[in-house]
Amino acid sequence: MGVDKVRVRRRVRGWGGRAVRRLGLLPAGTPDGLGDDAALLRRTVDQRVFVYFGGTRQNLYQLRQWYAALLALDAVHGVLIVCADSRAARAVASEQTLPVVTVGRAATLDAMAERSDAALFCYVAHDNGNLGALRTPSVLHVFLSHGESDKRVAASNVIKAYDYAFVAGQGAVDRFADQLMRFDARAHAVPVGRPQLDSLATGPRVRGTLDPIVVLYAPTWEGSDAASAYSSVLSHGVALVEALVGDPRFRVVYRPHPRTGVTDARYASADASIRAAVATAGAGNRVDSHRDPHQTFGGADVMVTDVSAIAFDWLATGRPLVVTMPPGTADVAATRLLATVPRLAAQDVGKVAELVAREVELDPTADERAALVEYYFGTVGGATARFVAECDRVVRERDDLRTERGRA
Known part of the structure; x- marks a missing residue:
C-alpha cells in the first residue's frame, strides 16, 4: 500500500509539473523543458555541431548575435540549435534558417549526439542547464x-568546464590567466576575433558642422546581485538623458539592455522615465529597439555605457567612449580599457554634456583606444572565417581522439 501511495504522489507531481510548464506558469527565466524528446528518441541528424542554448526568450540576445557566424559554419559541418525552452525554440526557428530542436532531458541529447556522430557542442552563455549538455562525453x-566584458563574470571559474573558450583576442586570454587559478589560458582560450564586427563601419561618422552630436546611451541591466550591479539606469539614467536632450547640441539614442528591470522593479521604473524623456524631447531623439546593436552604431558619434560587453564592441568603431562608474559595490576589475576612457560618476552626471562634447571634438584618447582594439580583438574583420576554421580544427581533433580510442 505504501509503494502505491508513493507512485501516486510521483504521478501527481509529474502531472502538476507538466501542467505548470504548459500553462507558462514557471518563474521568469526558467526554461519550460517541453522538449521534442519523444520524437528524438531514435532520431539521427546530419549536423556535426550542436549549439546549446539553455536560456529563455529574455536571453535570446545572447544567441542572436551568433546567427550569421553559425550560418557560415553550417556550410562546412552542419549546425543544429538545441534549446531547453520551447518558447525560445519557436522564436529562434522563426528568426533564422538553421534547424532547431527542444530537448528536455540530458539523456536525450547525449544519445542523439552519440548516434549522430556529433563532434562539437557550442555554448553562448553560462546557463545552469549547460551542465546537462556538458555531461556528453563523445564531443x-x-x-x-x-x-567581451570587464564584468567579473567574464572570467568565471565555470570556463574550466569547457574544452576550449573561443575569445576575441589577447585581452581575454590575459583576463583568464590573471584572474583564474590552475587554468592554462594559453592552451584553452583560443583567439578568433569577434565575428559580429566583421562588417562594422569604423572611423568618425560623417557629420556636418551644424549637425547635432548623436549620443548612444546603452546601459547594461541591473545584474543578479550587488556584485554585478553595473547598470547606470537607476543612478545616472534620467538625469543623464534629460541633460543631453535639453541641450540643442545633442540628440540621444537610448538603447536599454533587454533584461532591464528583470530582477529589480526600480530599474524598470527608471527605464520608463528615460523612455518618456526621450519621447517628450522628440526632434531626432529616440529609443532604439533593433535586435542587432551594431546596426545602431553607424548613426552615433559617441557612446555612453556601463561596464559591459557593448563597450568593447563600440571600441572597435574607433569613436569616443564614456563608461559610467557603478555607484554601489559592483565588482569592477582594474583593466586597460577602464584606465583609458573617461569615467562618469553619478554625482558628475550634470557635467555629461561638456564631457561628451569634449570627447567628440578633441577625442584625446583616440590613439590609446586604437591600441586597445588590437589588444582586445586583434584584427577587426575576417573573424567569421577564423571562427569557422577553429571549429573545423576542433571537429577534426575530436575525430582523431575518437579514432585513437577505437570509437570512430
Missing part, C-alpha cells in the same frame, strides 16, 4: 560567450 565542448 568536445566550446564556450563562445556573447561578448
